Amino acid sequence: MPLEQRKLLTIVTEAALEHELVGEIERLGAHGHTITDARGKGGRGIRNAGWNLSANIRIEVVCTAETAHAIAAALRQRYYGNYAMILFFSDVEVLRPEKF
Amino acid sequence: MPLEQRKLLTIVTEAALEHELVGEIERLGAHGHTITDARGKGGRGIRNAGWNLSANIRIEVVCTAETAHAIAAALRQRYYGNYAMILFFSDVEVLRPEKF
Amino acid sequence: MPLEQRKLLTIVTEAALEHELVGEIERLGAHGHTITDARGKGGRGIRNAGWNLSANIRIEVVCTAETAHAIAAALRQRYYGNYAMILFFSDVEVLRPEKF
Amino acid sequence: MPAFDPIVLFFLLGLAAGIARADLRLPPAIYDFLTILLLLSIGLKGGVELAKQPFGALLPQMLAVVLMGILLPLAAYPVLRFAGRLARADAASIAAHYGSVSVGTYAVAVAYLAYRQVAFEEYLPVFLVLLEMPAIVVGILLARGVDRNTPWRVAAREVLLGKSIVLLLGGLLIGWVAGPRGIEPVEALFFDLFKGVLALFLLEMGLIAAGQMGSLRRHGLFLIVFGVAMPLVAGALGAGLGWMLGLSVGGTALLATLAASASYIAVPAAMRLSVPEANPALSLSASLGVTFPFNILAGIPLYHQLAEHIHRLGG
Amino acid sequence: MPAFDPIVLFFLLGLAAGIARADLRLPPAIYDFLTILLLLSIGLKGGVELAKQPFGALLPQMLAVVLMGILLPLAAYPVLRFAGRLARADAASIAAHYGSVSVGTYAVAVAYLAYRQVAFEEYLPVFLVLLEMPAIVVGILLARGVDRNTPWRVAAREVLLGKSIVLLLGGLLIGWVAGPRGIEPVEALFFDLFKGVLALFLLEMGLIAAGQMGSLRRHGLFLIVFGVAMPLVAGALGAGLGWMLGLSVGGTALLATLAASASYIAVPAAMRLSVPEANPALSLSASLGVTFPFNILAGIPLYHQLAEHIHRLGG
Amino acid sequence: MPAFDPIVLFFLLGLAAGIARADLRLPPAIYDFLTILLLLSIGLKGGVELAKQPFGALLPQMLAVVLMGILLPLAAYPVLRFAGRLARADAASIAAHYGSVSVGTYAVAVAYLAYRQVAFEEYLPVFLVLLEMPAIVVGILLARGVDRNTPWRVAAREVLLGKSIVLLLGGLLIGWVAGPRGIEPVEALFFDLFKGVLALFLLEMGLIAAGQMGSLRRHGLFLIVFGVAMPLVAGALGAGLGWMLGLSVGGTALLATLAASASYIAVPAAMRLSVPEANPALSLSASLGVTFPFNILAGIPLYHQLAEHIHRLGG
């Protein structure tokens, strides 16, 4: 099975940003995304999903390294200052490189 | 702590397939799986969890590289043509290799 | 973009442990965590989220390798014997190393 | 009195909110809950009334209704395949949707008749149950012919053990065993709240229907025309059959509604697994985006008039 | 009149659907919601009636009931440990489940009595609250002896701050403070819908019970026998105590039901964290897979007859 | 008769459970569901009554109310900025919260008046809708001045297409079109259950308010003082305006409550996206942790007395 390397970018942030982020990610060249509801704790305190303002989402994007870095740079610039948000990269292998 | 390498296979696909896929994964030798509900967007459009037909699930399987490849090959052959589905592999380390 | 290596520790276990584990993880030095609800199957049978006692959670912690190993060691010692639980490590890259 | 039941205003609200991309959606758990309540309510109501009927007398009617469920998709298929130039799997799948029935549409018709105080045979939920399945079998056969590899077990499991049948049939049985007095303690939830639950359900259906508009635009005019013409033709057939079976005006209107309605719960789920090469966006955008709104906004009053008409003509 | 309350038909539907592996389950959020409604309803009802009682008169009854909650698990333990050859932790955990009570079973008994128009002391929810806890303490002591490392704080937190106690006790207090007139505005939700909510809850309980059948088969005959015999013995004790405390026939039947019922909400949660080496599959399959169905299908009518019998004999 | 409506006991239960860190929370889906039911109920009720009013007569009142919604945040801002020494964005955001309204508080006030059988102008939900928005516009202008980069579209979308406005306005329209007779079939859900739904909603609000206590401690005394003083002042203004507009005592009390209440649904969501540099913990802990409890426990009876007083003095 021929596998190719891609990056998996995982973002955990405020649910309120979902609509905006999804647009941003698409504009920066990702071909898709997957979202799950989440709760958690970080530098900005406990965020535990009871109601929308304190709920988190977890977004995954499989894409090329360039796209992943472009998204990360954009999010850092626009959201890090004011929103609860973390993001991290990992290496993944995919079957259909043209999809990502 | 002695750690051993395994593969983590992540599948994002239509919720309608859950029952079938779980059976398939088990038959192909995985010892377990973890499922979370998800929504997302990909080549087959927006799938946002409002109701079952447009909901996604995210399945994770920790297993040997062979099992992971066997599952991926089977899914590709049976489902890629007709279903919304992506999958990717990553490397993970586990404590109890005999479990996976 | 300067990236730094961290470990991502993923734990899948019984929902009943959430309160306790979150405390433990924090005590052992992690600066945050992310939780999603999950279901699944493993050595201790099917756990499918219908009600709390058979529900799973999936906890992610991004931290240094030492912290990750410390958490894993503590969980192994305290919970492996009696609870449904798996954990695995993967390598991730982060933007703000001081956060993790 | 307005031309349509005020309850469809909730559908319009959902539709408008969906089209405007408002930040509104019922949590999936709540949508599930409402569906469960509707299915059980309809089943229970039917079961209680069934207890009053001699079962033997119903058998001929039941057979005729099943026959209709077989013929409707057979009639729809060639139109879809040749006039619509759809691929075989797609034509078969859409035919199955239209041969089967929609619980939501049925519920709106019941609310409509109740609002106008038109009586009907209360055992009609039995027909609802009967009409769920035959079209699915026909659809699979149309898609695959008599193929040894057809995953009949998967399809059967999806339908027979799907939420719709289990709850409708379960409700029927409970209502039948418990009888009117036995059901009394649960009436406050299942009967008194029925219309309110339906209103919320329609709100969500409006949001879902709005979501289908996009794929409707992509898939062109044919589906829109089919989505309006098919219920009209099927509704007329259903009304005719209702009259022939000796149903009241209300019962005739309801059977017409059943014939005219298109499934969006049981059939899509079954087809997705047994005819995976059919594109679900096509059948759902027709069924949810065209036929459902058409039926609840314009169809049901029409079928009611039709039923009155036939009964007046036929005596 | 049928032998059992029609409401248990919903349990049977869930059980059948579960055994057939039907594609039916209430969303977890809805199951939670129904549990919350039941707990609050029972608490509120009890609280309103408590307001009418002189509290002092209840104290001796309350003490006797707590004593029963301590004795029941002590009696069950040796049977489980020696006749059942279970490990110490398992025997202790199961004993705790059976010493405590099941809100669902209590609710079905209340519905049963209401359906038959049998009156009972409306303050009985107080006993429900009282019986939740003692068995847990006994169970932990049985499992670990007087051990300094016992995580009492964790266990206490699990029980005292668990959903069951907080909502039952909270409901009792609200009902007590607000009184009948104060509760009136919320009666439509908490009282009128009670039976319907219970019906849905039982549907889900049937599905859950069906899920226990597998592990029941694995863990053998002993649990089945115990799961039927224990409630019979405990029910008889409870009936006896009810009569001695001067309760009415209805109240006696309810106290027997409480004694006979086994916990599946508060105790499992507490035991999971304080006696982790106990296998939860054992206690849950006995409590949910055997005793709960037995009680609601056969036990409650039996305890009712027993209560009538004792009252007739005892005068 | 107790000093406050028994329904707030549910809030106190939630608050106590939250402070004790009890293992109790309504599933998010249920909280959403309850909010949707409350918003629709209030809208429908208002719409039905609106149908009876000559619309023209309301216009001057509506303008006056919008003016109040603009002035309140303008008055609050300097206090927050200079007395409270808050950053510009924070002061502006909190001002917006207090200029807007809280649906939960309004619902409690309605329940309070109903419990005391005090009549009020039933079209008051119109004011609720009108007061949601102006304060948000003012808040954004205060935070950013007349800035070309202000994401007005985002803010407008958040408010106009947010759940609150869509459901309140949608309910109003449906009620208005359907009229009293058209709404009847859904009354069991939307009107009869209103108080029960509100009780559960308040239970959750108590839990949420308890969660705000921590951040309240961190952010100091000023927010507590402001969270009590601001509703008192705004309530007095609202009462005065109500009297000037010729509202009844009940209507005056409700308008005072609206003025005194602080938003925690629409405004936080809009501010989070349009003034991201404002710390949401500040505004929410004041609005949810101080003002909401204060209003439902002490404020509403006060505003009612105030309304009676003004009407007695003013004639």
Ligand SMILES: Nc1ncnc2c1ncn2[C@@H]1O[C@H](COP(=O)(O)O)[C@@H](O)[C@H]1O
């Ligand atoms: N070290 C971490 N590991 C995993 N998740 C984290 C970590 N730190 C923060 N998060 C998640 O990211 C969200 C936002 O983080 P923060 O901006 O630090 O508050 C938190 O609510 C958590 O869900």
Ligand SMILES: Nc1ncnc2c1ncn2[C@@H]1O[C@H](COP(=O)(O)O)[C@@H](O)[C@H]1O
């Ligand atoms: N590039 C991507 N990154 C993350 N998730 C994706 C990506 N592409 C697709 N997905 C997920 O996989 C599902 C099926 O993908 P597709 O078959 O491309 O429609 C989508 O609904 C998404 O949830």
Ligand SMILES: Nc1ncnc2c1ncn2[C@@H]1O[C@H](COP(=O)(O)O)[C@@H](O)[C@H]1O
């Ligand atoms: N091989 C696996 N791959 C992915 N998830 C697993 C695997 N094994 C176990 N799990 C998850 O971990 C939970 C506990 O595992 P266990 O202790 O083996 O029962 C299960 O309920 C699954 O959700």
Ligand code: NA
């Ligand atoms: Na049809």
Ligand code: NA
């Ligand atoms: Na017991």
Ligand code: NA
């Ligand atoms: Na205000």
